[in-house]
Amino acid sequence: MQTGEVLRRVVFDLLDAAKGGRLKKLKEVNKREIVEGVTEEYMDRRIHVLLDYVKEHSPYYKDHPEWTELKDFPVMTKGDFIENYDQVLVDNSEEQGKLYRLSTSGSTGTPFTVLCDGDKMSRVNMNFISCMELNGFRMGMKRGEFRAWIKGKNTISKWKSFKNNLIMVDISNMGDDSLEKICQDIEKKKIQVLVTYSSALTALTQYLRKTHRDISKWDVELVFSMGEALPQETYDLTKELFGFSPVRSYGNNENGFIAIQLDEDPEYTIDLYNFYPEILKLDSDEPAEEGELGRIVVTDYYNKTFPMVRYDTGDTGIMRMYKDPKGRVHGKYVEIYGRRGSLMYNTKGEPLSIHVFMNTLLKFEGIVYQAKCIQWGEKDYELLVNADQEKLDIDEVLAAYRHYLGEDAEIKVTYVDEIPIQASGKFMVCENKWDGRK
Template structure:
């Protein structure tokens, strides 16, 4: 525990206390509700309050008084919200100046910015801290955020960096030279918390293992992963190298963190305090059966500026809802498969987790630098490969992919010099361009 961390925590608590301690109370309630679950009365009250609010204050929803219950409201994709943006935006916020922008990079399609007020922004920040603290984070710890930082787009000022004790770790390039610089920065700047995308953590841990780098002088106490699913091999290797397990999360820039893994629980605990979760069937808006793979849809209780009712996040997963002995409700994402554009199918039409593609790449460490599997048809695939072709056994590589795709998979190999990382800092190991399953 260093002086900078303690001072920032003291300053935060003093400033919050001078304003009535709202943030501290919000954080503690958020943490409690994630762990202990919510009551059915809370869910009904929050949902009814939100639906009444949007029907009175949003032009888009006001046009449909016949929408009474949540199931009556349309499921809205990112594209739907963009198309009806001005109508969805609540009336009295149209001309308001002091609003916050929650922007996605558009790495999987279309850039999208959601507006919110100070209350929702506070909830997003405290939701983030809550999820972190439940896994050992201390307010004020120095964290390094791994992103493709682009000047003038998503970089932060020196003052904000200092205030939040945040170091921008650039992952635009993940070559050994860049990874070496990242390692030097982690040690020199005494970063305590790493906040990487899963693909960046995979690259970093493989580099550490391959080079045998001594990290005993690092001050890293916590790894908090974002984005695409984390391969089990990377999870295990991180524990081996650092002595603790990384925290896996699920969320987005539009809403905030939606679910988090607690301790070594393989399932994700859903934040039922801030969101109403649904899993809908892949081909219609009916609820999926328990344990069935479907579309992740969330309703955000607290964005009163740009209300997001039944937002289809573009991701897929499986969910379980339980009621404990006290009658409190707990939501768990049993597994998160990732975006539908990344949801691949084998030749039998069965869905495949993004994990299998990330795990396959780990088997060819040091030979295959990057690979992306693209599905073009029911049994037609293309494999983009950036590799050392003098060492690559292409038949062995194809056999590894066919193990998951099916022995009758038709795979053509395209060699490339580089597969770019997405603007968000994510690396797509698979992509579905087959209209029959999208």
């Protein structure tokens, strides 16, 4: 246990206690409800409170008094929310105090920013800590967050990094030189928790195996995987290398963590305290049968600024709901699909994270609606662009992509009205069609 960890935990507890201990209470309730389940009364009450609220305050829902039950409300994709953004936004948002931005481009390549109030932001943060603590995390531990960090867009200040004991681990490039530096930083900076996307964890563990690196002196106690589905091979290799299993999670930037793996349970335990989950048929908005693969749809109970009712996440999965002997309701995602982006390579043959392409799009939010980078050869790429061409500076967009692909990348631009959807029901922000690297 590091000194900095203990000090930060003490400071957090003292500051929270001075404000009535709200965050700690929220965290403990969240943890308890994830493990012990919720009551049917809680789920019914939260849904009806939310639906009454949106029909009173959201212009999008105001004109439909006939929508009384959740099943009456339309299923909304990310594109639907973007198209109707101003109407979904509540009319009392200016009275809610400071608002926070939850931004993502997502694996589907559509930039999206959700506004929320301080209460929802606290819930997102405590939801994250709750999911971590249920798997051995201790408040204040030094964590390395693996992302494609973009200066001026998603990087954090030195003060916030110090306060949260957070190290920014850049995964824009996952070639051997970059992975070597990441390994050195993990050891030198005594990082205790790796919070990483599946693709980055796959690249890191394969590099560790290839180089036979001695990690016995590392301080890492927890590996937390998020984003795209974690391959079983990576799960097993991580356990072999570190001596413990990584934690699988499911969620997004718009809502927070929706489900979490507990212990080594192969299923994901759904957070029924914060969300109402549904699985709908692939070709209609009817509920999927038990055990049937369908679309993952969630309703967020607590965003009172930009309410997300029946949000189609773009992912597919299989869910089971059941009651325990005490009558409490539990939800499990038996399987989760989607977020399996093709592995792309730069002109040097080095692998690139899918999140490079996702975060590049954040720079052009509001101008580029969708984009997809396709690799056709060693240095040959095609960029499908759905954008406002009057505002678009294509040279600036190409420069942003070449920053990661390589200055010698040959990029053909194809303007489209919409990115073609794959058979899975999703379109990806990148795709590798080069036989040499498939």
